[in-house]
Amino acid sequence: MKRLVTFFICLLLFSVSTYADKQFTAGEISTIYKELENLLHVSPSYSLVVDERAEHSHSIDNDTGYYNIIIKKDELNSTILAHEMAHIFFFELLRKSNISSEEIPLWYHELVAMWFEQFMGSSSARILSFKCIFFNFTFFDTDYPQSEELELFYDSIGNFAEYLSKRYNFSSFVVESVEKYRYSGDLMASLDAVLKTEFDKVVMRWRLTELTPYFSFLLIVVIFIYLVLGRGDKRWRELKFDPKIPEDDL
Numbered sequence: 001m002k003r004l005v006t007f008f009i010c011l012l013l014f015s016v017s018t019y020a021d022k023q024f025t026a027g028e029i030s031t032i033y034k035e036l037e038n039l040l041h042v043s044p045s046y047s048l049v050v051d052e053r054a055e056h057s058h059s060i061d062n063d064t065g066y067y068n069i070i071i072k073k074d075e076l077n078s079t080i081l082a083h084e085m086a087h088i089f090f091f092e093l094l095r096k097s098n099i100s101s102e103e104i105p106l107w108y109h110e111l112v113a114m115w116f117e118q119f120m121g122s123s124s125a126r127i128l129s130f131k132c133i134f135f136n137f138t139f140f141d142t143d144y145p146q147s148e149e150l151e152l153f154y155d156s157i158g159n160f161a162e163y164l165s166k167r168y169n170f171s172s173f174v175v176e177s178v179e180k181y182r183y184s185g186d187l188m189a190s191l192d193a194v195l196k197t198e199f200d201k202v203v204m205r206w207r208l209t210e211l212t213p214y215f216s217f218l219l220i221v222v223i224f225i226y227l228v229l230g231r232g233d234k235r236w237r238e239l240k241f242d243p244k245i246p247e248d249d250l
Contacts, residue, residue: 028078028081029048029081029085032078032081032082032085032120033085035119035120036085036086036089036116037089039116039119039170039171039174040089040090040092040093040171040174040175041175042089042092042093042096043092044065044067044088044089044091044092045065045066045067046066046067046068046069046088047066047067047068047069048069048071049068049069049070049071050071050072050073050076051070051071051072051073052072052073052074054070054071054072054073055072056072056075057069057070057071057072057075057080057083057084058070058084059084059087059088059091061088061091061101063100065092065095067088067091067092069084069085069087069088071084078120079117079120082116082117082120083113083114083116083117084113085116086112086113086115086116086117087109087112087113090109090112090113090174093174093175093178094178097178097179097181097182098182099178099181099182102142104181104187105138105140105141105142105187106140106141106142106143106144107137107138107139107140107141107157108187110137110153110154110157111157111160111161111164112174114154114157114158114161115161115164115165115170115173115174116170117158117161118158118161118162118165119165119170127210127213128155128156128159128210130214131152132152132155132156132159133156133207133210133211134207135149135152135153135155135156137153137156137157137160138203140153159206159210160203160206163206163209164202168195173194176193176194177190177191177194180193180194
């Protein structure tokens with residue numbers, strides 16, 4: 001009897017725990033949805049599926065105005081939810097402007113999604129490798145990079161998104177870039193107009209910013225070498241030279 005009671009208590013606790021997790025996830029999804037709704041002024045219809053067999057989380061634009069979000073089971077967290085939700089909101093923003101999502105380069109889709117991650121509080125602040133800083137993420141218009149470069153791709157775009165988030169308003173930037181693209185059909189020209197400078201120059205400034213820790217380290221090394229050599233030089237200059245003593249004995 002005691003075992004039976006214990007079993008039912010454990011079952012009840014498990015059910016409550018599972019229900020609480022679902023409630024938390026549902027509330028989190030609702031919060032993210034409302035935030036994007038306020039920012040981009042669209043309200044997409046979508047389905048969300050948690051699939052443990054999925055290779056990775058992703059969003060699908062079916063060209064019907066109804067979108068699918070597939071979340072890999074072990075990636076079910078607020079950052080992934082924000083990222084994938086941002087994708088479908090951007091799809092809907094484009095659709096409302098009569099723009100196919102395929103017209104927009106893949107890297108810009110990812111930039112928007114990762115920028116929203118920054119907006120929701122996700123941060124990837126760290127010293128980047130040279131390879132990551134100089135990784136040309138704008139090269140990837142239609143296809144993702146190979147698996148060995150995929151992490152570099154996301155790290156580079158994510159850090160650039162964080163750079164933008166400190167200097168530009170997410171909502172204004174995304175909405176204006178879409179509006180200008182609708183009339184010009186040229187994304188880079190649209191971004192130049194929104195930034196009020198060339199996009200490539202902004203990327204270069206970001207790279208210089210990311211190189212700052214390396215410049216600082218190099219400066220410290222130079223100062224250290226200067227001090228060491230300076231002290232040695234001073235020591236030799238203070239020695240008195242006696243012509244009677246061979247130089248080797250000094």
